[in-house]
Amino acid sequence: MYGLLIGDALGVPYEFSAAIDLPETCLIEMAPPPWFHRAHAGVPAGTWSDDGAQALHLLKVLLDGETGLEERFAAGLQAWYSAGELTPDGQVFDIGIQTQEALARLARGVPPSHSGPYEERNNGNGSLMRVHPAALVPAADDRILVDRARRQSLPTHGHTRSLLACSLATITSARLLAGLPFVEALDQAQEYLETTTVDAERNELRIVLDGRLDAPNGSGYVVDCLWSSVAAVLRTRNFEDCVRCAISFGNDTDTTACVAGGWAGLIYGEQAIPLRWREQLHGKHLVEPMLERLVAAWD
Incomplete structure (x- = not known):
């Protein structure tokens, strides 16, 4: 979780910039160089964005069980949006257009299983960025992991492509948690989806998997975000280089570094995260109680 949150916070100042x-890359820090025109200028360095806040809400929901996941998670998203719940300072910023639309639907009473826009154009990375906790809470089997990944996406991102991208990321994370090397974890996740995806979704799965053939652009498109994050992991050998590499692709820098940072946290461990970044991260008092519950869930 700290890998995810620190990747997110590190990427916030660089968002919307072309590569x-x-x-x-060596100058990418929580506080950018003075000459750089940073995004979100009023946001203190070391602050996670909507990515981290939504991921924390998902972790909170999953720690309380599977029943009513969509409804409870949708309520958490609404509490985040309206009151800044699980943000470091109570301030909401950088909310995606599609997520705003989905929250408006929820406010009108649309059920969370149908509130997420589901047209092909509705495949932003807003549910991929937060899915990491779906793999961190103990589960009996891969079916439950995929079910979590899909259900957490539905309130804001309902298209099959987003559901499959979240599923691939979640199985990959679960394999990393089990100690597999990254390439093997990713291969096993792909194999699992190829053997379990229903015929009606197989074309969408092919679109997701074919994204690996494109150059990473760090964009807000869910498939590009997924494979840009994969590229950041594969091109580096430590946490610091990984999240900096993710940011170096430009564009949606906080989300690419958030996804890559979650994986890098599993690969390298918390102690591999530079101490200066851990110390600069705001809001750790919100994280620690949930991490204590997460550890207890594995005992």
């Missing part, structure tokens, strides 16, 4: 306009 060519970013500082040198």
